[in-house]
Structures are given as C-alpha cells and as structure tokens.
Amino acid sequence: MQTMTIIEDERLLGSELKRRFEREGWQVTLSETLADARHLIIDLGLTPTVVLSDMNLPDGNGLDFLEEVREAGVLGEWIFLSGYGTRRDIERAAELGALDFLAKPIDYHKLDLTIAAGARGARARQRIADSTETEARKFAPEAFIGTSPAAARVRAMLGQLAQVPISSVLLSGETGTGKGLAAKILHYSGPRSDGPFVDVNCAAFPKDLLESQLFGHESGAFTGARSRHRGLLEQADGGTLFLDEIGEMDLGLQSKLLKALEDQRFRRVGGEREIEVDVQLVAASNRDLRDLAAQERFRSDLYHRISVFEIPLPSLRERKEDIEPLVHALIRDFNAQAGKQVRTVPEAVWGALHAYHWPGNVRELRNVIERCVLLSSGAELPAEWLGLAQAAAPDPAATQAAGDWIRLPLDGSMALDEMDRFIIRTALERHDYNVMATARALGTTRETLRYRIQKYGLSAAEHRR
Ligand SMILES: Nc1ncnc2c1ncn2[C@@H]1O[C@H](COP(=O)(O)OP(=O)(O)OP(=O)(O)O)[C@@H](O)[C@H]1O
Structure with missing residues (x-):
C-alpha cells in the first residue's frame, strides 16, 4: 500500500x-x-x-x-x-x-x-x-564460498578493498577460479554499487574493434562507423569496468588505456573532445602478467598501475577442503532451479570429487554438479553422471579422431565443455599447433581460438611453431 x-x-x-x-x-x-x-x-x-x-x-x-x-x-x-x-x-x-x-x-x-x-x-x-539490493546481497564477500584459509583470505581482501575508493584492482588466477565473481563482489558490495557494472572480455575482440568498444567512436571514424558510439568506458562512468583477459590486449591499446586510467579522460576514436569519466577498473588475467611484462608482451607501466592491489585467486586443487561447501551450495542452487530433491552425496562421490585435479576449477565443479542434479531422480547425487575420468582424458574408445572427422559420445559421459576442449586440442594437434590454420579449420577467429586455448589450459604458446 x-x-x-x-x-x-x-x-x-x-x-x-x-x-x-x-x-x-x-x-x-x-x-x-x-x-x-x-x-x-x-x-x-x-x-x-x-x-x-x-x-x-x-x-x-x-x-x-x-x-x-x-x-x-x-x-x-x-x-x-x-x-x-x-x-x-x-x-x-x-x-x-x-x-x-x-x-x-x-x-x-x-x-x-x-x-x-x-x-x-x-x-x-x-x-x-x-534490484541493486538483491545484487548487493547476491554479491556480498560471503558469495565467495570456501572454508579454507585461502578462501577466507580472498573474502577478507574483497571486503576490505570494496570499502575503499581505489582506482584499480587486479584479479589473477586460473580459468574458473572466480575472477568474474570477485569483480562483481568488489562492485556490488562497495560504494559504487548504484553505478553500472560493465564487463568486457578483451580476448573476444580483434584489436580495432576492442578499441572502439572501449573508447567509443564518432560517426565516420572508420569504414562502417555510421553513427556515434558511446564506448564501455563511458558506459561505466560512476561504476566499474571489468576487463577480463587483459593480457590479451594489444600493446598499443594498452598505452591508450593506461593514459585514460591516469587522466580519467580520453577521446573517442575519431573524436576531438575529451570525455571525462569516473571509473574503477577491475582487471583480470589467467596469465602471469608480471611474466608477460618481463617478456615485453605486456606493458610494464600498465602492469604496475593495475597491480597495486592484486588479489590472487587460488586454484581449486590447492584448496580441496572447499569442494564440500561449494558442492552443498551448488546442490542447493540447482535443486531450487530445477525443482530437484538431492539431499545426500555418497562417500564414493566425495572420493571422486577429491581425487580429481579440477583443471577448470570451480566452473568445472559447477558444471559437474549441475549435470548430476539435473539428471538425478532421488535424494542422492548420482555418481554415474560425474564423468570426471573422461574430463581428465577422453576415453579413446569413445572418442574417435582421424582425418577430418571427430566422433564424440552423446551418452552424457562427456560434458559440452569437455567436447569443446577435446575438439580444439585435436584440431591443434592436427595442425601442428598452428593457431591460424586451426582457427580456419574450426571456422572461427584467431582471437576466439586463443581465448579458448587459454580457458582450457591448452597452452598452445609452448608448442606453437
Ligand atoms: N569461491 C566461489 N564460490 C562460489 N562460486 C564460485 C566461486 N568461484 C567461482 N565460482 C563460480 O564458478 C563459475 C566460474 O567463475 P568465474 O566466471 O568467476 O571464473 P573466472 O576466474 O572469471 O573464469 P575465466 O578466467 O574463465 O573467465 C561462476 O559461476 C562463479 O560464480
């Protein structure tokens, strides 16, 4: 009323x-x-x-x-x-x-x-x-689940950094360790929670497109720029810009970003006027930026600027005691989403979950639990849908890869992500780890392929000839 x-x-x-x-x-x-x-x-x-x-x-x-x-x-x-x-x-x-x-x-x-x-x-x-309050509740530091000392450290750092006005934070860690989640916690539990949260994956765009995505452009700035476009930096004014996979950003663009961060002002592509913004940057990388900077593949001045506050996110295999609270929380979520009734986890399932090495970290755990809950028919989490052995190394009898063909089992033993990883790895092997040729064979761009190689830890860089 x-x-x-x-x-x-x-x-x-x-x-x-x-x-x-x-x-x-x-x-x-x-x-x-x-x-x-x-x-x-x-x-x-x-x-x-x-x-x-x-x-x-x-x-x-x-x-x-x-x-x-x-x-x-x-x-x-x-x-x-x-x-x-x-x-x-x-x-x-x-x-x-x-x-x-x-x-x-x-x-x-x-x-x-x-x-x-x-x-x-x-x-x-x-x-x-x-809705802001709901997000704030959903993304309080406690949303980063885990009882291990490492998880507690991450929560404490997120809680502390969210409370102070800082211009940039770096989140480092393997794929699936919760960098995206941590970025949202920093935004929604801090003083900028009423402002926008804008995220962009730097690996998902070719260089020129990323520049106009970030900085915007004036009409006619380049072929195809028919109308004026407000970039993501402008859209994030008063809030947070989350730059995922910042290590993939082109060096020239990195210096433009550094200048924009230092001055809190920039020009749109093809623009004359300087635009002032008040943006907090949260950058994330699953590659070692210090290492990249030492190899001059990442600007060291930008690295120093964004790494004043760094939160390293531990891999799941380094904190296996967190599997249990994560599994309970995930079961609760998926039960509620799918109207399922899973209440117990058999000892054998705990054993398998603890024995596995989790290359995809919490994201992979989440996918496994989602599959098991959705396919469950009673109060027990079914062991048959775990599919962890296949995740480690696909069963050669079930998957066939020869010539231009790949055969994959469609019996639930391999998750979509695992298939994706298997396809990419096989295609890379067949093309002698040549990223360009592999991207062509898979009908995708080099950027997208590089992103997936990173995501699945296929480390083509070591093999690339
Ligand atoms: N400690 C955690 N507690 C609860 N959920 C988590 C935790 N860590 C990760 N997750 C969940 O796991 C999934 C993957 O996490 P997220 O996308 O944040 O990983 P990421 O490190 O950003 O991965 P990428 O580098 O591939 O982008 C998300 O659904 C996230 O909410």
Missing part, C-alpha cells in the same frame, strides 16, 4: 487532506509539528512514499527538516504546500530534490497530478533500489 505523511499545523486543512487521500486508498499519517514527523520518520523509520509538508511549522522550517531527512538517507517524494514561498525557498526546495512547491490555497487538480507523478517516480526508484 502507498503511504503518505502530511505535515500541516492548520488542523482543518490537515484533516481534510488526510480524509481525501485515505478515500483514494493511501495510508496516511498526520503530524502537526516537525517533532512529531521527526519521531515517525527518523526515530521509528517510517518510509512514506509521499510527504506533503507545510513550510512554516510551529517548531521549525519544513526545508530544514527535508535536509535533515535526506542526510538520514530517507527517500520519498516531498511536496511543499505554502501560503508564501520566497524565490530562495523555491530554489532551495529544488536543490534538496523536492518534487514540487504548491501555493495555498490548494489547487486539488494540480495536487493530484503531482502526487500521481511522485508515486510513479517512487515506484520506479524502489524497483531500482530493490
């Missing part, structure tokens, strides 16, 4: 307004003094959708009270009713975010329209606040 607080010391007018809006379905409280309104709104935490307030009350000024209420963080649309408001009062009301300033005697038609607009605005704001 919509709630309204009326602050009015003219008793007759106050009761008339109260009756009128109660008839229209509002839940109304009436205060004749600011002290009473303060008690309701600040002390008791009443959160009215709309406040109709007189300006001059026996114990103070309505504008001062609005300022006090805003400082206490209370939202709500504020409408002033006043017999005589000076220009300065009207300006101050606007500065404090009041919705309107209506003169007495009241024009009820106008008041109804203003209140309807206020209620609409309040509902929209509430929806946004609710």
Whole structure:
C-alpha cells in the first residue's frame, strides 16, 4: 500500500487532506509539528512514499527538516504546500530534490497530478533500489564460498578493498577460479554499487574493434562507423569496468588505456573532445602478467598501475577442503532451479570429487554438479553422471579422431565443455599447433581460438611453431 505523511499545523486543512487521500486508498499519517514527523520518520523509520509538508511549522522550517531527512538517507517524494514561498525557498526546495512547491490555497487538480507523478517516480526508484539490493546481497564477500584459509583470505581482501575508493584492482588466477565473481563482489558490495557494472572480455575482440568498444567512436571514424558510439568506458562512468583477459590486449591499446586510467579522460576514436569519466577498473588475467611484462608482451607501466592491489585467486586443487561447501551450495542452487530433491552425496562421490585435479576449477565443479542434479531422480547425487575420468582424458574408445572427422559420445559421459576442449586440442594437434590454420579449420577467429586455448589450459604458446 502507498503511504503518505502530511505535515500541516492548520488542523482543518490537515484533516481534510488526510480524509481525501485515505478515500483514494493511501495510508496516511498526520503530524502537526516537525517533532512529531521527526519521531515517525527518523526515530521509528517510517518510509512514506509521499510527504506533503507545510513550510512554516510551529517548531521549525519544513526545508530544514527535508535536509535533515535526506542526510538520514530517507527517500520519498516531498511536496511543499505554502501560503508564501520566497524565490530562495523555491530554489532551495529544488536543490534538496523536492518534487514540487504548491501555493495555498490548494489547487486539488494540480495536487493530484503531482502526487500521481511522485508515486510513479517512487515506484520506479524502489524497483531500482530493490534490484541493486538483491545484487548487493547476491554479491556480498560471503558469495565467495570456501572454508579454507585461502578462501577466507580472498573474502577478507574483497571486503576490505570494496570499502575503499581505489582506482584499480587486479584479479589473477586460473580459468574458473572466480575472477568474474570477485569483480562483481568488489562492485556490488562497495560504494559504487548504484553505478553500472560493465564487463568486457578483451580476448573476444580483434584489436580495432576492442578499441572502439572501449573508447567509443564518432560517426565516420572508420569504414562502417555510421553513427556515434558511446564506448564501455563511458558506459561505466560512476561504476566499474571489468576487463577480463587483459593480457590479451594489444600493446598499443594498452598505452591508450593506461593514459585514460591516469587522466580519467580520453577521446573517442575519431573524436576531438575529451570525455571525462569516473571509473574503477577491475582487471583480470589467467596469465602471469608480471611474466608477460618481463617478456615485453605486456606493458610494464600498465602492469604496475593495475597491480597495486592484486588479489590472487587460488586454484581449486590447492584448496580441496572447499569442494564440500561449494558442492552443498551448488546442490542447493540447482535443486531450487530445477525443482530437484538431492539431499545426500555418497562417500564414493566425495572420493571422486577429491581425487580429481579440477583443471577448470570451480566452473568445472559447477558444471559437474549441475549435470548430476539435473539428471538425478532421488535424494542422492548420482555418481554415474560425474564423468570426471573422461574430463581428465577422453576415453579413446569413445572418442574417435582421424582425418577430418571427430566422433564424440552423446551418452552424457562427456560434458559440452569437455567436447569443446577435446575438439580444439585435436584440431591443434592436427595442425601442428598452428593457431591460424586451426582457427580456419574450426571456422572461427584467431582471437576466439586463443581465448579458448587459454580457458582450457591448452597452452598452445609452448608448442606453437
Ligand atoms: N569461491 C566461489 N564460490 C562460489 N562460486 C564460485 C566461486 N568461484 C567461482 N565460482 C563460480 O564458478 C563459475 C566460474 O567463475 P568465474 O566466471 O568467476 O571464473 P573466472 O576466474 O572469471 O573464469 P575465466 O578466467 O574463465 O573467465 C561462476 O559461476 C562463479 O560464480
């Protein structure tokens, strides 16, 4: 139900307004003094959708009270009713975010329209606040699950760094260790949670496209740039830009990024005007950036700039005690999503989960548990769908790879990701680890292939000739 607080010391007018809006379905409280309104709104935490307030009350000024209420963080649309408001009062009301300033005697038609607009605005704001709150709850540091000392360290660092205004954080770790999750925790549990969270995978774009994605472009900046485009840096203004796989970024683009980070301003591609932004950067890499910098394959000045605060995310095989809490949380999630009833995990399954080396880390664990829960038919997590042995090394009898063909089992023993990995590895072997030729054979781009090679730890770089 919509709630309204009326602050009015003219008793007759106050009761008339109260009756009128109660008839229209509002839940109304009436205060004749600011002290009473303060008690309701600040002390008791009443959160009215709309406040109709007189300006001059026996114990103070309505504008001062609005300022006090805003400082206490209370939202709500504020409408002033006043017999005589000076220009300065009207300006101050606007500065404090009041919705309107209506003169007495009241024009009820106008008041109804203003209140309807206020209620609409309040509902929209509430929806946004609710969704931000849900994200904030979903991405609190506790969302990084694990009872190991290493997981506790990550949670503590995320909690600490989220609270301070820092311009960049580096998340390092193997694929699937939770870098994306950590980036969201930094954003949604910090002071920027109301701002945008924009993420981009640097490995997914060729160089020129990544530049215009990040910095935007003016119309006609290059062939195909028909209209002006606001880049991701601009879109992330007031929030966080998450640059995944930053190690894949071209060196020239890295220096442009470094300059933009240092100045907090940049130009769109083909643009003259400098655009100012306030962006926090969270960068992630599953490659050792220090190593890449030593080999001059990553700019060391950019590395130093982004690695002031680095959170290394441990692999799952280094903290196997976390498998248990992760499995319980994942079962809970997938039970709820799929309406399943898995309650117990047989000892043999725990044994297999602990024995496995988890090259794809938590992402791989998540896929395995998802498959088992979805295919379950009772209270026990079924062991038959684990498919862990195949994940380590696909069964040569089940998979056949010869000539231009690959044969894969479609009996649930291999997950889609495992098939993807197997196809890429086989194609790489057949093309002597030549990335260009392999990409052509798979009908994909070099960038996409490189990304998958990284993701699956196929380390073509060591073999590339
Ligand atoms: N400690 C954790 N607690 C709960 N969920 C986790 C944890 N670590 C990872 N996950 C989940 O595992 C999945 C993979 O994690 P995420 O995408 O964050 O990994 P990543 O390190 O960014 O991988 P990549 O380098 O391949 O992009 C996500 O669904 C994420 O929510």
